[in-house]
Amino acid sequence: MVPEAIGHLVTLGLKADEAEIYLDLLSSGPVPPDRLARETGRDPGEVRRALSVLAGIGLAGPVDGPGSPMSALRPDPVLEVLTRQREAELAGARAAMTRLYEHYRRHSARYDADSMIEVVSGTAAAERVRQLERAARTEVRGLDSPPYYADADANEIELENLARGVRYRAVYGRLALERPEYVAENILPCGKSGEEARVLPEVPVKLLIVDDCAALSGADRTVLLIRSCGLFDALAGLFEMCWQVALPLGLADxxxxxxxxxxxxxxxxxxxxxxxxxxxxxxxxxxxxxxxxxxxxxxxxxxxxxxxxxxxxxxxxxxxxxxxxxxxxxxxxxxx
Structure with a gap:
């Protein structure tokens, strides 16, 4: 039994026992249901139920008509259908959670009139920004300058995003480049992986824009998450103004x-x-x-x-x- 394979099949929508019996079929070859139950030590009714489910979705079938031994079938077409179904379920769940969140925000006693702005403070702020960056779809833009509240390690999230085609544009303030460890461990690896980097003597704010959401950092480790609204448009315009007048660092070699x-x-x-x-x-x-x-x-x-x-x-x-x-x-x- 291959636990990893079982996990993949469960992810696509099978139950654990159904995934296990499918792998048993792959190992044993064509076999009558009762014999499969004896060899695996399972309840015959449980085996017949699982085989019925597998046959219904096209992962198993009789070798020569009804009553003949059951055999595992090639999974490619079925897994493609299951994958699409799972993606549709996840998309529906995401939309439902978004609606639930907006409903809560509208009816919460602490609801701010401007629902496009979320305030996150303390240790949760950094994790919230990381979650935002992981979800990047198209482009990430940033104005970067100290202080930094984490070690000068490579930004693994950015490197992963660059590898999957997300565009990164960053404008660094001079103070960021005065930290050799930050340059060596963070700026240079990202630049060599495709980040478009420029530099100004000073940047006006510490800002990260991920698609249609902006994270504005304060000196007290408080982050404002700003979604599509007039303030977001102003921050996006501020970045573009800085980008136009900044000088290229040419990190891609x-x-x-x-x-x-x-x-x-x-x-x-x-x-x-x-x-x-x-x-x-x-x-x-x-x-x-x-x-x-x-x-x-x-x-x-x-x-x-x-x-x-x-x-x-x-x-x-x-x-x-x-x-x-x-x-x-x-x-x-x-x-x-």
């Missing part, structure tokens, strides 16, 4: 775009964001001397005598330009 290496583009973006030389070196994971060598190589290639001239050259050659939306003017970097 791709070779497309201007004639400049990803590490060099990242170096220029970090300097433009206002980080000091020491901070840039820590974020890049190199020594201060190596960082200066990168900078000197760039200046030698461009013929720049100082950083200001290098900034002008980078601007003219779109080394730090941000891809605009169709029909929108390009947004360029400010001088270093």
């Amino acid at each position: 791709d070779t497309s775009g201007p004639e400049i290496r990803p590490s060099e583009r990242r170096l220029l973006a970090l300097l433009a964001a206002g980080l000091t030389d020491d901070q840039v070196a820590r974020v890049l994971g190199v020594s201060r001397r190596t960082m200066f060598r990168y900078l000197e190589n760039l200046m030698a290639r461009t013929g720049a005598a100082n950083r200001f001239q290098l900034a002008l050259h980078a601007t003219r050659n779109d080394w730090l330009s941000v891809d605009a939306q169709p029909g929108a003017p390009a947004v360029r970097s400010v001088p270093l």
Whole structure:
């Protein structure tokens, strides 16, 4: 008996004994019901009932007409039907729970007039945001800056979402990039997995927008969950404004775009964001001397005598330009 296989069949809607008897049939081959009951130590009536259910849904059938030994049938067509039925049941349950929640909110004495805003505080806030992010369908947008209330580990939820095709756009404040452990363990792995990352000297709020719900974090570990309403539209507009003026970090290490290496583009973006030389070196994971060598190589290639001239050259050659939306003017970097 394979417990995992039984669990899968139960998930699709079979009862445990029906799943077990189906697997018994697979192991034994064609067998009369009474003999199957003896070999498995089950009650004959229980076996006949389970075989009747399996035959009814197409997982078992007689070998040669009524009264002949029973055999397990190929599961593919049946499992496809069961899967669709289960999905429909889950969708119905989800809709019912949503209606129940809204009914409760409407009739609760503590109901807030603006039902589109939910306040979560304390230890429950972080878990609530994780649940929201796990449920992402299309896109996650974020404005990111300290303080952080968890270890600087990789965001496994984001990595899983990126792997299944969810788009991530993040704007980091300079203070986030001043934490080498956060950059190494969180920002870089997500960037290399497909996150589109940009940087500003400062972000106005700590914000996570998951599809049509926004999580606005406060300094006291309180989170406002804001769904489709005027405030949500304002927060989404705030993110897009920050996104347009932020500089790309180029974390994906791709070779497309201007004639400049990803590490060099990242170096220029970090300097433009206002980080000091020491901070840039820590974020890049190199020594201060190596960082200066990168900078000197760039200046030698461009013929720049100082950083200001290098900034002008980078601007003219779109080394730090941000891809605009169709029909929108390009947004360029400010001088270093």
